[in-house]
Amino acid sequence: MTLTSHPIRRHDHLTFNGNLRHTRHGWLRLTPAYSVNLVNDILSSVNGGTGIVLDPFGGTGTTALTCAERGIQCDTTDINPFLLWLTSAKAAVYTPCDIERFKTEVERVSESLAAGHTDQPLWIPALHQIEKWWDETTLASLAAAMATINVIAMQEPDSVSNLLRVTFCRIMIESSNASFAHQSMSFRKNGNQAPLIPIRYLWDETADLIARSAASPVLCEPRAISCDARDLLRVLSPQHYTCVITSPPYPNRMSYIRELRPYMYWLGYLTDARQAGDMDWQAIGGTWGCATSNVGKWTPDKPQPVPFPEFTLILKKIADSSDTLSRYVHKYFYDMITHVDSLYRVMAHGGSVHYIVGNSKFYNVLLPVEQIFSALFENAGFRDITITPIRKRSSKRELFEFVVSAIKP
Ligand SMILES: C[S@@+](CC[C@H](N)C(=O)[O-])C[C@H]1O[C@@H](n2cnc3c(N)ncnc32)[C@H](O)[C@@H]1O
Known part of the structure; x- marks a missing residue:
C-alpha cells in the first residue's frame, strides 16, 4: 500500500x-x-x-x-x-418539447401557490412536528402546489412531473426553517417565520433555473x-x-x-x-x-x-x-x-x-x-x-x- x-x-x-x-x-x-x-x-x-x-x-x-x-x-x-429517483431525474435527457411543457405547467403550480388552496382537501405529510419546519401559510401553499403537481402528473409524461417535483423540493427546503450550517441538519435559532421571499416568486425563479439547466446536454x-x-x-x-x-x-x-x-x-x-x-x-x-x-x-x-x-x-x-x-x-x-x-x-x-x-x-x-x-x-x-x-x-x-x-x- x-x-x-x-x-x-x-x-x-x-x-x-x-x-x-x-x-x-x-x-x-x-x-x-x-x-x-x-x-x-x-x-x-x-x-x-x-x-x-x-x-x-x-x-x-x-x-x-x-x-x-x-x-x-x-x-x-x-x-x-x-x-434513485433523484439520480434518474437529474441525469435524464430533456427534449425542448419536455421543457416547453414544463414551463406551461409551472404557471399552473404558480397560480395554486398564490391561492394557497385547491378544490380538494389539502394533504400534508406526516412529518413529525411539521409546524417546526414551516409556518402555517407556507405549509398551506406547499400543500396546494403538491396537490396541483399530483394532478399534472396524471396528465403529463414523467419528464415533466419530475422537473416539477425537483422544483418543489428546492422551494420546500428553501422556505423551511431548516439550517444546514453544520454537518447535520438543525432548525434555525430565531424560530419559525414566514420566508422573506414570497413563495410564488421563489417558485418562478427556481423553475426558470431548472428549465435552463435541464436543457444542458446529457x-x-x-x-x-x-x-x-x-x-x-x-x-x-x-x-x-x-x-x-x-x-x-x-x-x-x-x-x-x-x-x-x-x-x-x-x-x-x-x-x-x-x-x-x-x-x-x-x-x-x-x-x-x-x-x-x-x-x-x-x-x-x-x-x-x-x-x-x-x-x-x-x-x-x-x-x-x-x-x-x-x-x-x-x-x-x-x-x-x-x-x-x-x-x-x-x-x-x-x-x-x-x-x-x-x-x-x-x-x-x-x-x-x-x-x-x-x-x-x-x-x-x-x-x-x-x-x-x-x-x-x-x-x-x-x-x-x-x-x-x-x-x-
Ligand atoms: C455518502 S453517500 C453517497 C453520496 C454520493 N457520492 C453523492 O455525491 O451524492 C452514501 C450513500 O450510500 C447509500 N447506502 C447506504 N447503505 C447502502 C447499502 N447497503 N447499499 C447501497 N447503498 C447504500 C446511502 O443511501 C447514501 O446514499
Whole structure:
C-alpha cells in the first residue's frame, strides 16, 4: 500500500459546495453529495473517459451525472428510493418539447401557490412536528402546489412531473426553517417565520433555473438501480465494470434518512417514523430511530474478522466509553467486508476502484477508516492500493478525507 501525500488544506471545491447551483448538479444540495470536480479529476486520470463506470453508493447521483455529461456509460446503485429517483431525474435527457411543457405547467403550480388552496382537501405529510419546519401559510401553499403537481402528473409524461417535483423540493427546503450550517441538519435559532421571499416568486425563479439547466446536454443516460451494495451480483453482471468511483457512508453516525426526511415525506417515499428507522437499518452505518436500538444489540451472524491488526483493540477502546458505538463501528466494517467481496466480483480484470472516505474519532479513539478500507481491498484480492489525502474536514482537527484506490489484477 502506498501513501501519497501533499499539503492538505480545506478545499471547498472538493466538497458539494463546488457543485454549482445553476447546473443540474446543484438542483438539490443534499448532505450526502460529494464534488463533481473530484469525480471529473478521477475520470480524467483513469481512462480518459472510456469503459463502464459503477457507483455502488450512488446517493444524489454525482458520479452518474458526471459520466452522463461526458458520454460515459454508468450504473449506479443505492438502497434509498428517493435518491434513485433523484439520480434518474437529474441525469435524464430533456427534449425542448419536455421543457416547453414544463414551463406551461409551472404557471399552473404558480397560480395554486398564490391561492394557497385547491378544490380538494389539502394533504400534508406526516412529518413529525411539521409546524417546526414551516409556518402555517407556507405549509398551506406547499400543500396546494403538491396537490396541483399530483394532478399534472396524471396528465403529463414523467419528464415533466419530475422537473416539477425537483422544483418543489428546492422551494420546500428553501422556505423551511431548516439550517444546514453544520454537518447535520438543525432548525434555525430565531424560530419559525414566514420566508422573506414570497413563495410564488421563489417558485418562478427556481423553475426558470431548472428549465435552463435541464436543457444542458446529457450524452449517455445512466442506469439507477435499487440494490444493496452487499449483494451487487443480485442485479449486476460479473466482471463487468472498468472503474468504480464512489463515496460510501462514513462511519460517523450521520443518518442520510434523517437528513432527507422532508423530501422523502413530501414525495411519498416515507409515510411514518417506523418506516424511516427500518430503512436506515438497511443502510450501512444507519443510526436513525430503531436502527440505533438494533445496533445496540447487534452481534456478527458469522465469523468474519476485520483484516486490520489493531481493529479489535480499537473496538475495545471505544467500548470502554460506549458499547453501542463499538458495535456500530464493528457492524459498519463487517458490512463493508461483504460489500468489498461483492464489488470484486463485478469488477473487470484491470479495473480500478476509487473510494472517497473520511476517518472518524470516537472518545479520543481515532478510527483510521482509510487504512481499514485499504486492508479490506487487499484481503479481497485488489492490488496496487494507494491512499491519497485530499482535504481537511471542517469538524475536528485530525479529520481528513482520502481517496483509497486499488486495481483488480
Ligand atoms: C455518502 S453517500 C453517497 C453520496 C454520493 N457520492 C453523492 O455525491 O451524492 C452514501 C450513500 O450510500 C447509500 N447506502 C447506504 N447503505 C447502502 C447499502 N447497503 N447499499 C447501497 N447503498 C447504500 C446511502 O443511501 C447514501 O446514499
